[in-house]
Amino acid sequence: MSITSAEIREKFIQFFEQRGHQRVPSASMIPANDPTLLFTNAGMVPFKDVFLGTDKRNYTRATSAQRCLRAGGKHNDLENVGYTARHHTFFEMLGNFSFGDYFKTEAIEFAWHFLTQELQLPAEKLWVTVFEEDDEAYDIWAKHIGVPEDRISRIGVKDNFWSMGDTGPCGPCSEVFYDHGPEVWGGPPGTPEEDGDRYIEIWNLVFMQYNRQADGTMEPLPNPSIDTGMGLERIAAILQGVHSNYEIDTFQALIKRSADIIGVSDLSSKSLRVIADHIRSCSFLIADGVMPSNEGRGYVLRRIIRRAVRHGNLLGAKQTFFYQLVDELVKLMGEAYPELVEKRHIIEDALKREEQQFEKTLERGLAILNDEIKQLSGNTLNGEVVFKLYDTYGFPMDLTADIARENELVIDEEGFNAAMQAQRERAQKASQFGVDYNAQVKATTKSVFDGYTEDKAQTTVVELFHE
Ligand code: ATP
Numbered sequence: 211m212s213i214t215s216a217e218i219r220e221k222f223i224q225f226f227e228q229r230g231h232q233r234v235p236s237a238s239m240i241p242a243n244d245p246t247l248l249f250t251n252a253g254m255v256p257f258k259d260v261f262l263g264t265d266k267r268n269y270t271r272a273t274s275a276q277r278c279l280r281a282g283g284k285h286n287d288l289e290n291v292g293y294t295a296r297h298h299t300f301f302e303m304l305g306n307f308s309f310g311d312y313f314k315t316e317a318i319e320f321a322w323h324f325l326t327q328e329l330q331l332p333a334e335k336l337w338v339t340v341f342e343e344d345d346e347a348y349d350i351w352a353k354h355i356g357v358p359e360d361r362i363s364r365i366g367v368k369d370n371f372w373s374m375g376d377t378g379p380c381g382p383c384s385e386v387f388y389d390h391g392p393e394v395w396g397g398p399p400g401t402p403e404e405d406g407d408r409y410i411e412i413w414n415l416v417f418m419q420y421n422r423q424a425d426g427t428m429e430p431l432p433n434p435s436i437d438t439g440m441g442l443e444r445i446a447a448i449l450q451g452v453h454s455n456y457e458i459d460t461f462q463a464l465i466k467r468s469a470d471i472i473g474v475s476d477l478s479s480k481s482l483r484v485i486a487d488h489i490r491s492c493s494f495l496i497a498d499g500v501m502p503s504n505e506g507r508g509y510v511l512r513r514i515i516r517r518a519v520r521h522g523n524l525l526g527a528k529q530t531f532f533y534q535l536v537d538e539l540v541k542l543m544g545e546a547y548p549e550l551v552e553k554r555h556i557i558e559d560a561l562k563r564e565e566q567q568f569e570k571t572l573e574r575g576l577a578i579l580n581d582e583i584k585q586l587s588g589n590t591l592n593g594e595v596v597f598k599l600y601d602t603y604g605f606p607m608d609l610t611a612d613i614a615r616e617n618e619l620v621i622d623e624e625g626f627n628a629a630m631q632a633q634r635e636r637a638q639k640a641s642q643f644g645v646d647y648n649a650q651v652k653a654t655t656k657s658v659f660d661g662y663t664e665d666k667a668q669t670t671v672v673e674l675f676h677e
Pocket residue numbers: 252280287296297298299300301303411412413414439440441442443444
């Protein structure tokens with residue numbers, strides 16, 4: 211095997227340690243004292259207050275490998291998992307940070323040096339983007355580093371102005387892409403084909419300059435700072451000579467183990483990728499203190515577990531399988547993350563309980579949905595049936611949406627909303643008998659198609675009327 215993921219993680223940290231950065235261990239995925247954020251979604255999150263100037267450290271440069279989750283809130287990649295070669299719910303972000311110390315020039319120099327000297331990536335495979343108005347960054351890449359101008363593009367706010375959430379530290383950014391070669395479909399950044407997996411974004415250098423307020427105004431930060439993030443799994447794919455994150459050492463081990471437990475031999479299925487991804491996010495969430503529940507973070511966890519179980523079911527799993535993967539995960543990542551070893555039994559128990567509880571719901575719901583799909587003439591799933599599945603049988607909406615997508619079907623949202631409205635009216639009538647169902651039922655007015663941003667609403671209806 212070429213360089214392992216664990217070795218790359220260490221190489222990165224050491225590179226920046228040697229350049230005066232303090233090594234900081236990964237923080238929890240549950241942000242401390244930050245009600246604006248569901249999960250730690252980037253390496254900068256634990257340093258948010260340092261950027262804002264309200265927390266002082268005895269260092270001005272830091273480096274970390276931070277565990278991140280993107281399955282809710284502003285950065286949500288759950289729907290991408292299984293479909294792209296580069297997105298996970300859980301991943302590790304390697305980062306170097308400057309708190310009012312160095313700025314754009316050094317940040318770009320460090321990144322270029324690490325990629326081309328330390329990792330020996332061929333310069334001609336690297337492409338760069340800058341924020342469209344950031345002439346300074348453009349010139350550093352073009353003149354100082356010498357990247358040919360046809361490999362630098364200027365991009366707008368959506369991709370090149372980074373923010374953690376709706377409020378908080380933010381600023382223009384510059385991203386480095388790697389060209390996986392013509393055998394992979396996709397186009398360079400800024401082209402219509404960029405969503406393919408040929409040109410993959412590996413590193414984002416954020417020039418932190420503002421604090422976005424709730425009303426949208428941008429307040430300058432006390433000191434311009436640097437926040438960078440490189441996905442460990444993406445750089446590992448390049449260094450291990452594969453085109454997909456799911457082919458790197460860690461994922462292959464998890465995929466093989468899943469296939470063994472479930473009893474399938476084809477290692478290339480989307481479902482195995484989903485399961486391998488989800489065991490990481492679910493295990494780390496539980497290690498960080500989240501338990502499956504009907505609200506907030508616990509509800510996100512519950513839905514990820516259920517999604518994994520459904521994919522096991524698709525592969526023909528005959529027994530509770532998901533919790534059995536914890537063993538392999540601990541072997542792979544326990545050394546870097548001791549909390550995983552410590553919480554191992556709590557993780558296994560919680561996963562097993564949730565899986566067993568969900569199996570019956572899944573079986574019943576799938577039977578109804580499959581019948582419906584079989585007798586369908588068009589490509590639209592009846593909204594009333596979808597609502598009944600969710601409302602009467604507790605079948606999660608995102609699973610229905612997932613299955614619809616796999617079968618190239620759309621959900622009749624109008625019919626769904628009408629069925630939900632009818633339900634609400636029945637609830638209102640019920641409230642006339644002195645029971646205040648309304649408060650909770652109102653929670654369902656937000657579209658259930660919103661996915662993970664709304665939480666509690668979906669299960670309360672089921673609990674209210676059918677238990
Ligand atoms: P993309 O455009 O590919 O979705 P991004 O611009 O959303 O990535 P950033 O917020 O800039 O990502 O995060 C910094 C780095 O973290 C990325 O350059 C990438 O290497 C890595 N990364 C981001 N999202 C994921 C993910 N879902 N899974 C794995 N790595 C990721």
